[in-house]
Amino acid sequence: MVQVPKNFVSDPFPYHHVLELEIDNLSNMGYGVGRVDGWVVFVPYALPGELVKARVYRNEKNCSMADLVEVLRPSAERVAPQCPIFGFCGGCQYQHVAYGAQLEWKTGQVAELLRLQAGLEVPVSPAVPSPQVYHYRSKITPHFHKPKGEKVGNIGFLKVGSRTEVVDVKQCCIAMEEINVALPMVRQMVHQAAAQYKRGATLLMRVSEGSVVTNNNAVATEHVGDLTFNFLAGDFFQNNPYILPLFTDYVAEQACAGGARFLVDAYCGSGLFALSLARRFERVLGVEVSESSADWARSNARMNGIEHAEFMAASAEAIFASVDFPAQETAVVIDPPRKGCDLAFLNQLFAFGPQRVVYVSCNPSTQIRDLAEFDKAGYRVERVQPFDLFPQTKHLECVVTLVRGQD
Numbered sequence: 001m002v003q004v005p006k007n008f009v010s011d012p013f014p015y016h017h018v019l020e021l022e023i024d025n026l027s028n029m030g031y032g033v034g035r036v037d038g039w040v041v042f043v044p045y046a047l048p049g050e051l052v053k054a055r056v057y058r059n060e061k062n063c064s065m066a067d068l069v070e071v072l073r074p075s076a077e078r079v080a081p082q083c084p085i086f087g088f089c090g091g092c093q094y095q096h097v098a099y100g101a102q103l104e105w106k107t108g109q110v111a112e113l114l115r116l117q118a119g120l121e122v123p124v125s126p127a128v129p130s131p132q133v134y135h136y137r138s139k140i141t142p143h144f145h146k147p148k149g150e151k152v153g154n155i156g157f158l159k160v161g162s163r164t165e166v167v168d169v170k171q172c173c174i175a176m177e178e179i180n181v182a183l184p185m186v187r188q189m190v191h192q193a194a195a196q197y198k199r200g201a202t203l204l205m206r207v208s209e210g211s212v213v214t215n216n217n218a219v220a221t222e223h224v225g226d227l228t229f230n231f232l233a234g235d236f237f238q239n240n241p242y243i244l245p246l247f248t249d250y251v252a253e254q255a256c257a258g259g260a261r262f263l264v265d266a267y268c269g270s271g272l273f274a275l276s277l278a279r280r281f282e283r284v285l286g287v288e289v290s291e292s293s294a295d296w297a298r299s300n301a302r303m304n305g306i307e308h309a310e311f312m313a314a315s316a317e318a319i320f321a322s323v324d325f326p327a328q329e330t331a332v333v334i335d336p337p338r339k340g341c342d343l344a345f346l347n348q349l350f351a352f353g354p355q356r357v358v359y360v361s362c363n364p365s366t367q368i369r370d371l372a373e374f375d376k377a378g379y380r381v382e383r384v385q386p387f388d389l390f391p392q393t394k395h396l397e398c399v400v401t402l403v404r405g406q407d
């Protein structure tokens, strides 16, 4: 007898009821979406165009969740995942989808979010592929829970569908080779030092010039085009070095397109955009809340021989009190954290009123939420360009170019 979970709602399907259904869409969580008599059923790992058998494990207010049991008619886009723990490890969602189809789905999801969330019918350019689709991540952060007795349990990433359970990750298919070479030793060291851990922890592994650093305060180095960036390994830096030259070139082209002579880089980290774009502008100003990142941005400017870029360590909105660039000749690049921009920042940005804004984000849903504010302030979306910084996963980076309307 199957044990029915205590809180299971048995309408419209009994627990473990097996359905046969056609999948016609993919959700932004990467789940296949099908319908049974109009009722929406999400089936993780099922693909659009497939006929599948799926077993219901939860009924919600307006949909059900079901586990994939069997693919009766596979999609032409279905491929074999490379990772033996794909489907258990929560790190990747798309290893079973051909890379071209991953890009198409990501592009389509941005268009759908723009339409449904912001009411904007704007064309979305096809997502720019990553030149490397496995073994591209320069940083991973595996975790483990408080040791039991003197034994550390699994070391890895959250299990699919769980907020607490960790799966044991011995190798990671999307991490760079350097990380996979170092991982067994790092794991062994944690197991050997189990008695020292009074609680769980998150490990840092970041590739820096062919080796792996594990200390948050170590200095890491990355090369992007002909520039070199140093930064603290624990601070922010983009995690897919293979796509960065394409990404920074595109942001540069978009920032320059209106002939601006001045550049503001808000949320600038250690200066990736400010310095990559500097040669195209007369003066550049960056702002970043992390003092160590702002310090490294200054030092990166010196190291790369860039003299006309200045950096301020402050919350992003503080930049507008000191910027003396003429707004009509200024482009602003913004690249906030996942939660998007604060209203305090947006209001001051609009009061300044730059001619164009290039909004870079790793979270299209907060980015598209913020577009409503740009719309109210008289900015028009000129271009939307997703970049696949995170192949095999549901994540993507999106660059939206906004242009100020005529007053």
Ligand SMILES: C[S@@+](CC[C@H](N)C(=O)[O-])C[C@H]1O[C@@H](n2cnc3c(N)ncnc32)[C@H](O)[C@@H]1O
Residues within 6 Å of the ligand: 236, 237, 238, 266, 267, 268, 269, 270, 271, 272, 273, 287, 288, 289, 290, 293, 314, 315, 316, 317, 335, 336, 337, 338
């Ligand atoms: C997504 S990262 C982008 C960094 C940089 N543009 C890059 O590509 O390397 C976001 C950055 O915003 C910084 N940040 C977070 N909140 C901020 C705030 N209120 N004001 C300024 N910077 C902030 C973080 O420290 C982080 O460096």
